[in-house]
Amino acid sequence: xxxxxxxxxxxxxxxxxxxxxxxxxxxxxxxxxxxxxxxxxxxxxxxxxxxxxxxxxxxxxxxxxxxxxxxxxxxxxxxxxxxxxxxxxxxxxxxxxxxxxxxxxxxxxxxxxxxxxxxxxxxxxxxxxxxxxxxxxxxxxxxxxxxxxxxxxxxxxxxxxxxxxxxxxxxxxxxxxxxxxxxxxxxxxxxxxxxxxxxxxxxxxxxxxxxxxxxxxxxxxxxxxxxxxxxxxxxxxxxxxxxxxxxxxxxxxxxxxxxxxxxxxxxxxxxxxxxxxxxxxxxxxxxxxxxxxxxxxxxxxxxxxxxxxxxxxxxxxxxxxxxxxxxxxxxxxxxxxxxxxxxxxxxxxxxxxxxxxxxxxxxxxxxxxxxxxxxxxxxxxxxxxxxxxxxxxxxxxxxxxxxxxxxxxxxxxxxxxxxxxxxxxxxxxxxxxxxxxxxxxxxxxxxxxxxxxxxxxxxxxxxxxxxxxxxxxxxxxxxxxxxxxxxxxxxxxxxxxxxxxxxxxxxxxxxxxxxxxxxxxxxxxxxxxxxxxxxxxxxxxxxxxxxxxxxxxxxxxxxxxxxxxxxxxxxxxxxxxxxxxxxxxxxxxxxxxxxxxxx
Numbered sequence: 001x002x003x004x005x006x007x008x009x010x011x012x013x014x015x016x017x018x019x020x021x022x023x024x025x026x027x028x029x030x031x032x033x034x035x036x037x038x039x040x041x042x043x044x045x046x047x048x049x050x051x052x053x054x055x056x057x058x059x060x061x062x063x064x065x066x067x068x069x070x071x072x073x074x075x076x077x078x079x080x081x082x083x084x085x086x087x088x089x090x091x092x093x094x095x096x097x098x099x100x101x102x103x104x105x106x107x108x109x110x111x112x113x114x115x116x117x118x119x120x121x122x123x124x125x126x127x128x129x130x131x132x133x134x135x136x137x138x139x140x141x142x143x144x145x146x147x148x149x150x151x152x153x154x155x156x157x158x159x160x161x162x163x164x165x166x167x168x169x170x171x172x173x174x175x176x177x178x179x180x181x182x183x184x185x186x187x188x189x190x191x192x193x194x195x196x197x198x199x200x201x202x203x204x205x206x207x208x209x210x211x212x213x214x215x216x217x218x219x220x221x222x223x224x225x226x227x228x229x230x231x232x233x234x235x236x237x238x239x240x241x242x243x244x245x246x247x248x249x250x251x252x253x254x255x256x257x258x259x260x261x262x263x264x265x266x267x268x269x270x271x272x273x274x275x276x277x278x279x280x281x282x283x284x285x286x287x288x289x290x291x292x293x294x295x296x297x298x299x300x301x302x303x304x305x306x307x308x309x310x311x312x313x314x315x316x317x318x319x320x321x322x323x324x325x326x327x328x329x330x331x332x333x334x335x336x337x338x339x340x341x342x343x344x345x346x347x348x349x350x351x352x353x354x355x356x357x358x359x360x361x362x363x364x365x366x367x368x369x370x371x372x373x374x375x376x377x378x379x380x381x382x383x384x385x386x387x388x389x390x391x392x393x394x395x396x397x398x399x400x401x402x403x404x405x406x407x408x409x410x411x412x413x414x415x416x417x418x419x420x421x422x423x424x425x426x427x428x429x430x431x432x433x434x435x436x437x438x439x440x441x442x443x444x445x446x447x448x449x450x451x452x453x454x455x456x457x458x459x460x461x462x463x464x465x466x467x468x469x470x471x472x473x474x475x476x477x478x479x480x481x482x483x484x485x486x487x488x489x490x491x492x493x494x495x496x497x498x499x500x501x502x503x504x505x506x507x508x509x510x511x512x513x514x515x516x517x518x519x520x521x522x523x524x525x526x527x528x529x530x531x532x533x534x535x536x537x538x539x540x541x542x543x544x545x546x547x548x549x550x551x552x553x554x555x556x557x558x559x560x561x562x563x564x565x566x567x568x569x570x571x572x573x574x575x576x577x578x579x580x581x582x583x584x585x586x587x588x589x590x591x592x593x594x595x596x597x598x599x
Contacts, residue, residue, distance in 0.1 A: 017042035019553050025054070026565065033526060033570055036364065037542065037561065041553050046561065049543040051526050051536055052362065052369040056325070060355045063516035068094060068485060068508050069210060075504065075518050076204040083203040084117055084195070085497035086504070086518060092274075092493030093504040094210035095281040100483035105476060106212035107276035108468040111294075112225060113198035113205070114273065115464065118457040119232065120191035120202075121498040122393070125569055126450045127173070127184030127239070133563045134246060135173035135181075142549045142559040146253050153249060157241035160428065166249045169242050180242065187235050190228045194461075197225050212480030222469050229461055234425035236458050239451040240433055247444045254548050261443030261541045261564035264302065268376060268387035268524065269399040270313065270503060271297030272496035273460060276467075283340040283492070286310045291405055294460055295496060296413070298399030299376060299387065303437075305402040306378065310494055313376070315339065317503070317519075318348040318384055320373040323366070323528035329354035335507045335515045336490055346377070350505040350517040351490060371523050373530035384530065388537035389500020389521045391446040391569040393453035396496060397435050410459035420455045423462070443541070443560075446567035485511050497521055499569040525568045538565055 019041060024034030032055045038048040059078055066074065072090040076083035088110060095101065102110075132138060139147045150166035163169045172180040192202050198215055200206035207214035215221065250257050271293035278292035290297050290310035298308040299316075307313060321328055329352070336351040338344055345351055362368045375384035389395045397418050400406050404415040412419045420433045435452040438445040471477070486508060493504040500521030507515035527536030535543065541564050549559050 014042040016040045016047075018047065021556070021558065023558060023562070023565075024052070026570065033565075035538065035542065035561065035565055039547065039553075039556075041547075044547045046542050046545050046547065049535070049539045050364050050368060051371075051528060051538040053371045053526060054362075056357055056359075056370045058355070058357070060353070060515075060517050061357075063513050066513045068097065068506060068511075068513050071504075071506065071513065071516060072208060072210065073204075078518060078520065079497075080203060082117065082121060082497045082499070082520075084113060084199055084205045084208070085495060085502055086520070087205050087208045088114060089493040089495035089497075089502045089504045089518070090506075091208060091210045092281065092495060093491040093506045094493075095491070096283055096493070097489040097491030097506055097508055098210060098483040098485060099282075100211045100481050101280050102212040102481055103476070103478040104276035105217050105468065105471050106479045107274050107279070108464050108471070109198050109213045109215050109217065109479065110208065111273045111464045112461060112468070113195055113208070115457045115461040116191050116195035116198065116225075118498060119236075119454050119461075120188055120195060122450050122454045122457075123184050123191065123239070124188040125498075126243075126447070127180055128175075128188075130447055130450075130566050131173040131180070132175055133559055133566060134170065135175065135178065136167065136170040137174050138559060139170055142551060142557055143254075145550065146250075149253050150249065153253075155245045156248075157245050160241035161238040161245070163242070166245060169246055172242075183235060187232050190232055194225050194228045197221060209480070211483050215479065217468065217472055217477050217479060219469075219472065222465050222472070225461075226465055229458060229465075230425065233422055233458060234428045236451070236455045237422060237425065237428050237431050237433070240455055243448055243451045247448050250444060256546060257444065257548060258440050258442055260545050260548070260560050261446070261567055262440050262545065263388070263442075263537065263541045265300060265441045266385050266387050266537075267300040267390050267395040267398055267441065268313075268501050269295065269298050269389070269395040270494040270496060270501045271295055271310065272396065273464075283311075286314070290494070291403070294406060294408065294411070295396050296400045296403040296405050297494065298403055299385075300395070300398050300402060301378065301385065305399070308399065308403050308405075311339075311341070311343075313494070314492055314503075315343055315345070315349075316377045316379070317350055318346060318375045318377050319350060319353050319517075319519075320348065320375050320384065320530040320532075322373055322531035322533075323368050324372045325358050325360055325367050325370055326372065327356035327358050329356065340490075350503065350519060351492075351507060351515065353515070353517050355517075369526075369528040371526050371528060371536075373527040373534075373536060374519055374524050375530060375534075384532060384534065386527065386530070386534050386536055386540065387501075388441075388525050388541075388568065390441060391450065391567055392496065392498055392500040392521065393449035394441065394446045395500060396453060397449050397456070398437060401435070401437055408460070408463050410463055411456055418452070418456065420452065420459050422455060422459055443564045443567040447563075450569075487511055500524065522570065526570065538568065538570075541568075
């Protein structure tokens with residue numbers, strides 16, 4: 001017997017009909033992602049999955065010997081999507097190493113820039129990429145029965161978003177033609193303008209430096225941002241309502257769909273938006289200022305908060321190999337044996353990592369990816385946990401909700417939820433949204449969390465604006481603090497890139513970079529099997545999931561698998577090249593141009 005979690009899907013096992021199916025590349029900005037699966041079409045499930053990257057970047061190699069003050073500008077180029085997140089995180093690490101605290105105004109400007117980035121990136125990803133997999137055209141091609149039901153199902157929140165049926169919402173998701181698709185593109189322009197007001201240039205900031213910012217705080221700096229923010233407030237409210245309607249419908253229309261992309265709850269969040277009244281960037285006080293962040297860091301295991309102490313989080317980091325194309329470094333000399341508090345630092349910690357690439361042929365029984373396998377060592381259980389980010393928002397909201405520390409005029413963590421208050425917009429009244437901790441860490445809940453976090457970012461931006469304008473009125477306009485680069489120092493920065501956890505670890509010797517390792521969300525989510533055989537989150541979430549698509553092997557589009565991979569927000573997936581066993585190749589396009597490039 002097998003079950004996917006719903007009694008209606010309990011059934012006898014049939015003789016397996018295994019087909020090898022691969023999506024490679026799922027092209028992205030920060031590397032080439034491939035998903036290799038074995039699918040049992042007789043029993044409608046994925047029985048095996050491997051996640052592989054075919055691109056070696058090598059930032060940690062060529063950073064050595066550079067002036068550490070250049071680190072933010074260099075690491076920004078790691079990604080063409082969230083480069084500002086890297087700059088911000090690099091500056092956090094440098095500020096620890098240099099012993100410098102930027103002025104309050106500089107922190108608010110940085111926070112406003114990052115808030116705009118979250119609003120921009122999550123909106124364009126959700127509405128112009130994720131929803132291609134949920135739009136009318138795609139559902140018609142993969143689950144026509146579901147579309148027929150959607151046409152008969154009223155949208156419960158139609159009074160907010162204005163659409164009568166679920167199918168009407170799906171139609172609005174259609175690329176190029178759909179109203180939501182087109183409006184999201186306009187919103188992405190406005191939010192990018194907001195970003196540039198604070199950080200100068202998108203996506204590689206020209207005004208963020210260690211010690212502060214180069215943005216000059218003037219009244220119109222903030223009023224121009226505010227006027228744009230108020231233009232998108234109602235769009236954010238509608239987005240949450242539409243998402244909830246569509247995702248609740250999928251659970252109802254496809255019993256057992258909660259099993260798609262479901263994995264053990266293993267979530268990591270490193271925190272976002274520093275509190276200028278608390279942060280001093282000293283390692284010794286990192287626990288205190290980490291908990292004062294406006295997104296609370298935390299590690300959530302099986303639904304329980306294991307720790308929200310950034311010092312514990314830092315010390316538990318382990319970079320594993322196993323299936324990666326690298327030589328081990330455990331026999332090298334460590335760069336850092338103890339942290340500034342005297343705690344021993346593991347040889348597999350990013351501070352001690354040495355990157356030695358070993359190119360070789362891909363072997364799924366051996367080494368098959370350029371992505372390493374970051375893990376977090378759980379001191380109580382002894383496990384090396386393959387944490388995921390839930391696409392970013394799921395982990396952020398979950399960690400913040402459980403910690404119950406965030407309590408601002410616009411956002412409040414309750415212990416089991418996050419309440420977000422948005423003011424009256426152009427057409428919709430003042431609204432309080434509430435994200436509740438879900439039952440599962442799965443595809444739909446990763447996607448559902450995203451618009452809620454856009455609302456969270458919009459709400460926090462209002463607070464940062466109020467505090468910035470208060471400082472401006474008080475004449476506190478200083479935005480930079482001088483510093484000296486020390487001969488020797490270490491630093492670590494913790495931040496949230498759009499799609500999840502981001503850390504930068506820096507070692508300085510002779511005023512130069514001796515070691516530097518950035519760990520963005522991609523290696524956490526896309527990691528291959530580690531030395532213990534533990535699969536990475538993409539692999540784990542896809543492997544074992546049921547298939548609900550109505551197409552058979554000959555015209556299979558893999559929409560359930562693509563929804564799962566995309567729910568993690570793997571940068572910008574823009575194309576899929578699909579290989580179907582025995583040399584039969586099918587080229588399928590899963591892009592914003594779906595439906596527009598036929599004929």
